[in-house]
Amino acid sequence: MNQTSNIHCITLPTPFAVGDVNVYLIEDEKLTLVDTGPKTKEAWEAFLTQINKLGFGVSEIEQVVLTHHHPDHVGLSDYLKDNGTTFIGLAYNEPWLRQDPEFLDHHDAFYLKIYKEMGIEKFHEKAMKQIRGYLAYSCSINIHTIVKEGDRIAGLPGWIVIETPGHAQGHLSLLSEKDGIMIGGDHLIQHISSNALIEPPPIGVQERPKTLIQYRNSLRKLLDLKVNTVYPGHGNPVVHPKDLIKERLMKQEERAKDILNLIIDPPLTGFEICQKLFPSIFLKELGLTMSETLGHLDLLDSKELVQITEKNGVLYFKAKEVV
Ligand SMILES: [Zn+2]
Structure with a gap:
């Protein structure tokens, strides 16, 4: 980011495997923060130090745009909400960010069903603990302004909301x-x-979102837009985003092919495939590894390359015979 830019990157520590998170302060008609960081003392102190260094106080932040609901991006919102800051985000994220009890019940029931189908019911409790554990770093706020694809944001002329679901169900860029x-x-x-x-x-x-397919569509969407540099939530700016997108799409195809080779015979459950793909980390990172596995099975299914059968509520996947 050059000196003259009105976009400032603030990097904050997180307690998660992903490492530091970036939030962005945009100096424009309204002083706008994009994402806030996880709710930890360390992140808050790092945030205060850096925003002060930029010459601003916390109370000057007029609005916060949240890219998605994950705790490492939203938790510190709890520390900003009493300043009269306007929170802006997608409708999907609203119940997540309020930690709405009805939504959390729906959330738990959803995962229970998926984990049963994947043949992992016995680890369901462990998985739920992991997921609920993350929520401790999240926030409890109301979104004041709901935005959607193509919307403009008051006080940020020239910026447009692009919905990019996949990594999260409500994700905007x-x-x-x-x-x-x-x-x-x-x-x-x-x-x-x-x-x-x-x-x-x-x-x-009712229907489960096919997140990898959705994610690939959102990646392709960027190929048709004028996107020169992506300022990401983690790591350095992506200076050749379109090359990286093509690489990501290709790698996903390759992984799907690897999975197909695992299920020539006999048919396997999602969890069995997950263990073969991630033998050393599947238990520690159930949510991530199961998402990766199921996403690629969805991709194979969308190409009609797998046969799925159900027995006692558990799904079995087998490569279709190629003629
Ligand atoms: Zn995220």
Whole structure:
């Protein structure tokens, strides 16, 4: 980021494996913060130090745009909410950020069903503990302004909301149309491939979102836009985003092919496939590894390359015979 830019990157520590998170302060008609960081003392202190160094006080932040609901991006919102700051985000994230009890019940029921189908019911409790544990670093706030695809944000002229679901069910990126700078949350990260996490649909929607397919569509969407540089939620700016997108799409195809080779015979459950793919980390990172596995099975299914059978509520996957 050059000296003349009105976008400042603030990097904060997180207690998560992903490492530091970036939030962005935009000096424009309204002083705007994009994402806030996890709710920890360390992150808050780092935030205060850096924002003061930039010459601002916390009470001057007029609005906060949240790219998605994950705790490492939103938790510190709790420390900003009493300043009269306006929170802006997608409708999907609203019940997550309020930690709405009805939504959390729906959330738990959703995962129970998925884990049963994947043949992992016995680890369900462990998985739920992991997921609920993350929420301790999140916040409890109301979104004041709900935005959607193509919306403009008051006080940020020239920026447009681009919905980029996949990594999270409610995920937005902010695109500055004049220079092709995109603040991309976790949509595209240079040093790690973003995980298309399995997440519940909104209350009232029955069908499970096919997150990897969704994520690939959101990656392709950027190929058709003027996006020159992506300022990500983690790591350095992505200076050749379109090359990286093509690489990511290709790697996903390769992984799907590897999975197909694992299930020629006999058919396996999602959990059995997950263990073969991630033998050393599947238990520690159940959510991530199961998302990765199920996402690629969805991709194979969308190409009609797998046969799925159900027995006692558990799904078995087998490569279709190629003629
Ligand atoms: Zn995330």
